[in-house]
Amino acid sequence: xxxxxxxxxxxxxxxxxxxxxxxxxxxxxxxxxxxxxxxxxxxxxxxxxxxxxxxxxxxxxxxxxxxxxxxxxxxxxxxxxxxxxxxxxxxxxxxxxxxxxxxxxxxxxxxxxxxxxxxxxxxxxxxxxxxxxxxxxxxxxxxxxxxxxxxxxxxxxxxxxxxxxxxxxxxxxxxxxxxxxxxxxxxxxxxxxxxxxxxxxxxxxxxxxxxxxxxxxxxxxxxxxxxxxxxxxxxxxxxxxxxxxxxxxxxxxxxxxxxxxxxxxxxxxxxxxxxxxxxxxxxxxxxxxxxxxxxxxxxxxxxxxxxxxxxxxxx
Amino acid sequence: xxxxxxxxxxxxxxxxxxxxxxxxxxxxxxxxxxxxxxxxxxxxxxxxxxxxxxxxxxxxxxxxxxxxxxxxxxxxxxxxxxxxxxxxxxxxxxxxxxxxxxxxxxxxxxxxxxxxxxxxxxxxxxxxxxxxxxxxxxxxxxxxxxxxxxxxxxxxxxxxxxxxxxxxxxxxxxxxxxxxxxxxxxxxxxxxxxxxxxxxxxxxxxxxxxxxxxxxxxxxxxxxxxxxxxxxxxxxxxxxxxxxxxxxxxxxxxxxxxxxxxxxxxxxxxxxxxxxxxxxxxxxxxxxxxxxxxxxxxxxxx
Numbered sequence: 001x002x003x004x005x006x007x008x009x010x011x012x013x014x015x016x017x018x019x020x021x022x023x024x025x026x027x028x029x030x031x032x033x034x035x036x037x038x039x040x041x042x043x044x045x046x047x048x049x050x051x052x053x054x055x056x057x058x059x060x061x062x063x064x065x066x067x068x069x070x071x072x073x074x075x076x077x078x079x080x081x082x083x084x085x086x087x088x089x090x091x092x093x094x095x096x097x098x099x100x101x102x103x104x105x106x107x108x109x110x111x112x113x114x115x116x117x118x119x120x121x122x123x124x125x126x127x128x129x130x131x132x133x134x135x136x137x138x139x140x141x142x143x144x145x146x147x148x149x150x151x152x153x154x155x156x157x158x159x160x161x162x163x164x165x166x167x168x169x170x171x172x173x174x175x176x177x178x179x180x181x182x183x184x185x186x187x188x189x190x191x192x193x194x195x196x197x198x199x200x201x202x203x204x205x206x207x208x209x210x211x212x213x214x215x216x217x218x219x220x221x222x223x224x225x226x227x228x229x230x231x232x233x234x235x236x237x238x239x240x241x242x243x244x245x246x247x248x249x250x251x252x253x254x255x256x257x258x259x260x261x262x263x264x265x266x267x268x269x270x271x272x273x274x275x276x277x278x279x280x281x282x283x284x285x286x287x288x289x290x291x292x293x294x295x296x297x298x299x300x301x302x303x304x305x306x307x308x309x310x311x312x313x314x315x
Numbered sequence: 316x317x318x319x320x321x322x323x324x325x326x327x328x329x330x331x332x333x334x335x336x337x338x339x340x341x342x343x344x345x346x347x348x349x350x351x352x353x354x355x356x357x358x359x360x361x362x363x364x365x366x367x368x369x370x371x372x373x374x375x376x377x378x379x380x381x382x383x384x385x386x387x388x389x390x391x392x393x394x395x396x397x398x399x400x401x402x403x404x405x406x407x408x409x410x411x412x413x414x415x416x417x418x419x420x421x422x423x424x425x426x427x428x429x430x431x432x433x434x435x436x437x438x439x440x441x442x443x444x445x446x447x448x449x450x451x452x453x454x455x456x457x458x459x460x461x462x463x464x465x466x467x468x469x470x471x472x473x474x475x476x477x478x479x480x481x482x483x484x485x486x487x488x489x490x491x492x493x494x495x496x497x498x499x500x501x502x503x504x505x506x507x508x509x510x511x512x513x514x515x516x517x518x519x520x521x522x523x524x525x526x527x528x529x530x531x532x533x534x535x536x537x538x539x540x541x542x543x544x545x546x547x548x549x550x551x552x553x554x555x556x557x558x559x560x561x562x563x564x565x566x567x568x569x570x571x572x573x574x575x576x577x578x579x580x581x582x583x584x585x586x587x588x589x590x591x592x593x594x595x596x597x598x599x600x601x602x603x604x605x606x607x608x609x610x611x612x613x614x615x616x617x
Contacts, residue, residue: 155543155562155563156571157563157567157568157571158563158571158572159576161562162561162562162563162581163585163589165547165589165590166543166561166562166563167542167543167547167561168591170512170543170544170562171512171543171544171546171547172547172548174512174516174543174544175517175523175548178513178516178520178521179517179520179524194509194540195500195509195539195540195543195544198512198513202513202516202517215505216500216502216505216508216509216540217502221567222502225502239421239423240421240505241420241505241506242505246506247506250420250506252506302510302513302514303478303514303517303518305507305510305513305514306418306471306474306507306510306511306514309418309420309471309507310415310416310471311415311416
């Protein structure tokens with residue numbers, strides 16, 4: 001249903017835009033349309049998980065390139081894993097954030113089909129993860145905080161990816177990230193699926209946008225494992241507990257970043273502003289902590305991430 | 316046969332003190348893993364057909380050959396306990412006590428009964444079995460995953476037991492040897508299974524930074540979230556012959572690339588060729604090889 005609502009909202013937006021371009025602007029009609037738009041958006045409250053998956057994957061949902069452009073300044077892009085390949089599905093570099101240098105990186109899905117293909121729809125191979133690690137180790141060297149943006153259907157399940165050590169690359173990121181001596185803030189902006197998402201997600205603070213999702217694998221993958229039928233992904237969404245609200249209740253994430261009602265794509269400017277505020281708040285929080293303490297805090301966080309469920313009789 | 320008798324069958328070889336063996340880890344010794352496996356593996360006439368070369372062997376022959384086909388070298392899947400028995404000095408193995416309570420974050424109605432029945436069937440608490448034992452006189456923390464327990468999948472309990480093993484080893488300054496076998500992260504526990512990848516990898520990193528030796532032995536099959544976490548983080552990585560090792564499963568890759576995968580893809584030999592495995596070690600040479608590596612690490616280089 002949200003799909004229809006979403007399409008109607010886009011129509012209304014286009015209509016209003018066209019009407020405003022005309023010589024005599026029909027204010028009354030615009031008012032009627034705006035009313036309808038407002039009512040439609042109001043219907044988008046309390047969304048069910050599969051609708052959130054739809055929104056999390058929305059074509060117009062803000063992308064990493066837009067976050068970098070709108071939140072950071074003086075961005076300098078870095079490319080390559082230093083081992084023989086550049087993987088465009090990870091986008092990253094150095095930038096300024098409120099007067100301090102930071103390293104920013106994340107999954108890039110691309111904005112049109114040509115770019116989608118080039119970025120492999122945001123599914124990195126081992127080279128992408130090695131590139132991310134290279135950037136993060138460099139950030140540690142220069143004492144720059146790291147901000148990662150997670151938005152991926154998962155690590156790429158391809159022949160070459162396997163040949164060049166997809167598993168090893170992800171494992172290395174998890175291990176090395178756990179010990180980084182600079183603050184790491186991870187933000188799930190769209191879909192965060194599987195180890196492919198976690199590989200840049202071992203952070204001091206993990207935040208999720210209100211309508212983003214984060215899960216062990218894609219709902220399609222889950223459905224095909226559970227029922228051998230990927231088309232039942234909507235059902236799977238309801239079982240997986242993959243929404244930001246579920247993850248907050250598990251204490252797997254630290255906070256939810258509110259989105260405009262109806263989804264981030266309806267008002268990206270507002271989203272950038274809110275995300276900026278959250279990043280700043282988190283960086284300020286870690287500003288006084290020493291390098292060892294920062295690594296220790298992160299280690300403790302992941303060591304005890306399941307403490308809600310864990311009852312152990314120790315040796 | 317109880318665990319106790321398994322490990323105490325023969326007098327310990329001279330040269331080291333046999334540790335006293337504690338109470339068995341299994342609740343019901345009658346349904347011991349090894350016993351259950353044997354029953355399953357064998358036909359009524361107490362012989363087994365090798366799935367690779369289709370030859371038939373007496374069970375006693377197979378047991379003497381470490382459950383490896385004497386004709387073609389096919390490595391049968393073996394239980395965690397049997398693996399430990401093949402490996403450690405007699406009477407030296409002591410399970411690590413790390414009982415993890417059942418957790419069901421996704422509130423899956425069938426999950427608890429599934430786990431309970433698997434515990435009864437396999438005699439294991441969970442998909443990994445950890446303890447301390449000696450290999451050729453060298454003490455080490457040993458963990459063995461069992462593909463017979465929900466495909467060796469990693470949920471909270473497995474993640475905790477693996478992490479606990481590294482923490483124990485760090486405290487006691489012992490090396491860690493892990494035999495991996497897993498279909499990956501456990502679907503039934505959702506995002507919390509995914510988080511076990513971070514938890515275990517962080518534990519390995521911390522152990523490693525403090526100078527600990529970690530030997531990872533990849534056995535059939537090691538895939539998914541376990542491959543993408545502690546399985547591939549060893550200082551030394553060994554593999555059993557022809558084990559399937561990879562991140563994405565072959566079926567998923569075939570669907571993605573739309574073509575059949577080449578012969579031997581994602582097998583131990585393929586991984587060694589691509590630089591991810593130090594040595595492929597057949598089961599009958601495993602004890603010897605591990606003893607060799609442990610001996611080389613028993614003194615610090617200067």
